[in-house]
Amino acid sequence: MLFPTLTPNAPDLPDAVVFGDDHLSREDLVGAATAVAERIAGAKTLAVLANPTVDTALAVVGCLIAGVTAVPVPPDSGARELEHILTDSGAQAWLGACPDAATLPVIPVRRYARSWHRHPEPAGSSTALVLYTSGTTGLPKGVPVTRDAIAAGLDALADAWQWTADDTLAHGLPLFHVHGLILGMLGPLRRGGRLIHTLRPTPENYANAMDLGATMFFGVPTVWHRVAADQAAARTLSPARLLVSGSAPLPVPVFSQIRDLTGHEIVERYGMTETMITVSTRADGERRPGWVGLPLRGVETRLRDGDSDLPHDGESVGDLHVRGPMMAAGYLNQPEKTAESWLPDGFFATGDVAVIGPDGMHRIVGRRATDLIKSGGFRIGAGEIETVLLGHPAVDEVAVIGVPDDDLGQRIVAYVVGQPVPDAELIDLVTTELSHHKRPREIRYVDALPRNAMGKVQKKLLD
Known part of the structure; x- marks a missing residue:
């Protein structure tokens, strides 16, 4: 079961999800999302405008309960990108909010409707989400993510980060990517803990989240750089259990500044839309500045130069390949691009170059196309x-x-x-x-x- 804590007979949790000043208890979340699931029964694929709101949470969770594929759409999508996402994904309608001049039907999310109907658990191999990559060339590529992949990825992170139902996660990240949506929203729901979405990831908002009981914080390096610049806000985070950074390399000076101000060494992790998170430093292990850690449980990695394996000596720079149960199986409607990246032996060619130390620690050098320099x-x-x-x-x-x-x-x-x-x-x-x-x-x-x-x-x- 993807969400063992989201059942009608689960114990209630006041303020299970908080978006700014808006909040829902676990009981209300289950009842309202189940009502959404009943309303969309029979649909195949629905678009969700991924604003940071309670209604977005209800739309996505309602889709997951009903076994309907959700397509989170960036709220700032341009007309060309929006048309591509809707057409490529096969979205039949908008669920909840929609852009101006929407061309698809709109199914409302009725915030105060409640249902306690028990829906059968969809197959683990079914597509839960179609996420679109933030690629640097061409239109974004759709990545179908299964329920099993989400469960495997979140459980591997729970193992690495000692993430439990006692944790309250706070962040202000977008809800249309792996970081903010799968880790940041579905993660607390799977663990049974609480989510505080700060709407914007400002130092002040993160500091205020401590008053609401936050124990974990997610941020991208830009967020942590701004937190480090606000020393009073940074020191407020000292009682937290874990600070996590991802989506881009964390500069070593920012790592050091946060450590000096809060006493925390930030946990870094590495992943992609296509693979979710595959490598991370651990809550109970070394957090080495500039390095993203060890393969998660069930994950294999290798360095390649053409068809040759490179040594894990901390010096050799090679193409990083990963393999694990949290990976997607290919791009939507793009068999040729799928064949370029998903290799016959089950490894995914990330397009990143990295070094791996003798102790298994990984350091990401960057994208092969822009960060591997041959001079x-x-x-x-x-x-x-x-x-x-x-x-x-x-x-x-x-x-x-x-x-x-x-x-x-x-x-x-x-x-x-x-x-x-x-x-x-x-x-x-x-x-x-x-x-x-x-x-x-x-x-x-x-x-x-x-x-x-x-x-x-x-x-x-x-x-």
């Missing part, structure tokens, strides 16, 4: 250069890329947000910390780095 015959990971540059007090943010070079193949260029200092000062810092061939050949100062909605730097927009 002067060397394979160089942009991430390690960025980590060193972020250690300079004048550097607030940095993105390292390789640009075409007639002599080297690619020339290392660093885009820096911060207080300008002589280029040689930053270049010499990298030379001191890393190998000589990894030094930037050029420093370019910019006001801001281009990022997507999840805070990931869009390197293809640089240069």
Whole structure:
């Protein structure tokens, strides 16, 4: 059963889900979501405008109870992207809120309706959600996620993070991706704990969540950077049990600042829409700055260079492949792209490059297309250069890329947000910390780095 705690005879929990000032008890959540399930019986696929509201929670949970596939749609989708998601997913109607000038029928979510009808548990292999990737090229790709994959992924994280029904999770993340929706909303429901959605992930809102009993906090690196800058808010989080960061690499200086202010070493984890979370540091293990941890229970990983396996020596940079029970089985309606990434032996080629240490710890270098730099015959990971540059007090943010070079193949260029200092000062810092061939050949100062909605730097927009 996907939600063993969401049954009519389960013990009630006041304020089981909180969205800003709005809240529902567990009993009301079960009754209202079951009423939604009855209303949509017989539907196959429904679109849900993923605003951070109680109604969105009722729509998604209602779909899961009824065995109807839900398609979470980003509220800020442009017209072209919106049309693609609806057409590609085969959505029959909107459930709950809808965009202006909606072209599909709309099924209302009746907040105060209640039903206690028992629905049979849908097959674990059935598609629970179709999530759309935030890719950097082309229209987003649909990823069907099964009920079994959600359960396996959340249970593996519960093992790694010692996540129980006693935890109250707080975050302000979007509800149309793995991080905010599956981990951030379905996770507390599966564990039987509480969810506090802060609507916006501001330091003030996170600090206020402590007054509501929050024990765990989720954030992307941008959120933790802002929390670290608000020292009073950061110190308020000290009594929490666990702080977790994901969706993009956490800069080492931010890790250190949060540790100094709160006493917490942030838990980092690694995953994708296609795989959910496959690697994480553990609540009871080492949390090494710049490293994302160990494979979760049931997960296998490997490093490849073409058809050859690379050693787990902490130095060799290779293509990261993962295999585990929380993975999706392919892209929706795209068999050719599916065949490119889902390999015959069951591994998924992530498109990321990484190193793995002798102890099994993983460090993500970045995307193969933008973060693996081939310069002067060397394979160089942009991430390690960025980590060193972020250690300079004048550097607030940095993105390292390789640009075409007639002599080297690619020339290392660093885009820096911060207080300008002589280029040689930053270049010499990298030379001191890393190998000589990894030094930037050029420093370019910019006001801001281009990022997507999840805070990931869009390197293809640089240069």
